[in-house]
Amino acid sequence: MGVVNEDDLDWTDLDEGNARFRRKQLGAAADGRDLGCSLFELAPGDGAWPYHYHTANEEALYVLSGEGTLRLDGETHTVAAGDYAAFPADESGGHKVVNDGDEPLRYLLLSTMNDPDVAVYPDSGKFGVFVGAPPGRRGERSLHGYYRLADDVDYWDGE
Numbered sequence: 001m002g003v004v005n006e007d008d009l010d011w012t013d014l015d016e017g018n019a020r021f022r023r024k025q026l027g028a029a030a031d032g033r034d035l036g037c038s039l040f041e042l043a044p045g046d047g048a049w050p051y052h053y054h055t056a057n058e059e060a061l062y063v064l065s066g067e068g069t070l071r072l073d074g075e076t077h078t079v080a081a082g083d084y085a086a087f088p089a090d091e092s093g094g095h096k097v098v099n100d101g102d103e104p105l106r107y108l109l110l111s112t113m114n115d116p117d118v119a120v121y122p123d124s125g126k127f128g129v130f131v132g133a134p135p136g137r138r139g140e141r142s143l144h145g146y147y148r149l150a151d152d153v154d155y156w157d158g159e
Contacts, residue, residue, distance in 0.1 A: 002030055002031065003030065004026060004029040004030045006024055006026065006039055009024040009025075009026070009029055010024070011023065011024060011041075012024070012025075017050070018047055018050065019047060019048055019049055019050065020042070020043070020046040020047070021040050021041065021042045021046060021047075021048050022040070022041040022042075023038050023039065023040050023041075024038065024039040025037075025038050026038060026039055026108075027110075027113075032113070033113065034112065034113050035110065035111070035112060035113060036110065036111040036112075036113050036134075037108055037109070037110045037111075038108070038109050039064075039106065039107075039108055040097075040105075040106065040107050040108075040109055041104050041105070041106050042066075042068065042097065042098070042099035042104065042105045043099065043104055044099055044100075044101060044102055044103065044104070044105075045099065045100070046098070046099050047096060047097065047098040047099070048096065048097045048098075049096065050096065050121055050123060050124065051071055051094060051095065051096040051121065051122060051123050052094065052095070052096070052119050052120060052121045052122075053087065053089075053090065053091055053092075053093045053094040053095065053119070053120055053122075054087075054089050054093065054111075054117055054118070054119050054120075054135070055089055055090065055117065055118045055119070055120065056089055056112075056114040056115075056116065056117040056118065056134075057089055057111050057112045057113065057114050057117050057134060057135065058086070058087060058088055058089045058093065058111070058112050059086075059087040059093065059095070059109060059110065059111040059112075060084065060085065060086045060087060060109070060110045060111075061079075061083075061084065061085045061087070061095075061097065061107055061108070061109055061110075062083070062084045062107060062108045062110070063079050063080060063081050063082065063083045063084075063105070063106075063107045064081060064106040064107055064108065065081050065103070065104070065105070065106045066080070066081070066099060066101050066103045066104050066105035066106055066107075067079065067080045067081075067099075067100075067101035067103070067105065068080075068097055068098055068099045068100060068101055068105040069097070069098045069100050070085060070095060070096070070097055071094075071095060071096045071097075071098075072085060072087070072093075072094070072095050073091070073092045073093070073094055073095075074094065079097075079107075089112075091120070091122075094120075094122060111134075111135070113134045114134055115130065115131065115132065115133060115134045116129070116130060116131040116132075116134075116143075117129075117130045117134050117135055118130070119135060120149075125148055125149045125150055126146050126147065126148055126149065127146070127147055127149060128144075128145070128146045128147075129143060129144065129145055129146075129147070130143075130144055131143035131144065132144070
């Protein structure tokens with residue numbers, strides 16, 4: 001497709017656990033392959049994905065409107081329109097966005113779309129594995145699941 005207008009896309013809603021937001025997957029709609037881009041909107045009091053980082057995909061955030069809080073690499077930052085933040089593909093890129101303002105918080109989240117990927121969720125001691133389609137991409141995955149870091153087993157167990 002190449003060119004899309006956000007007004008031509010429907011919102012998808014997520015309301016799961018402590019995550020509640022609206023999203024338009026601009027990159028997928030424009031047939032992006034190696035770069036993803038989503039428009040997010042968080043109502044006051046809502047937050048996006050749990051605190052996490054990726055091991056294979058770098059992400060970046062650009063705030064369009066509103067104010068919120070960004071937890072980045074364990075530190076808390078206030079973000080507002082015009083702010084940009086980069087999330088490296090390692091522990092230093094750990095992030096979570098929360099709208100603690102009075103107006104909707106709208107931002108773009110961009111991501112490389114490398115496959116396979118592992119996302120780590122330090123607060124809950126879990127990690128997710130994505131093979132066949134990177135996080136944020138629609139499509140079939142040959143392997144996908146979430147596991148507890150504490151369930152580590154020896155390589156030779158159950159040989």
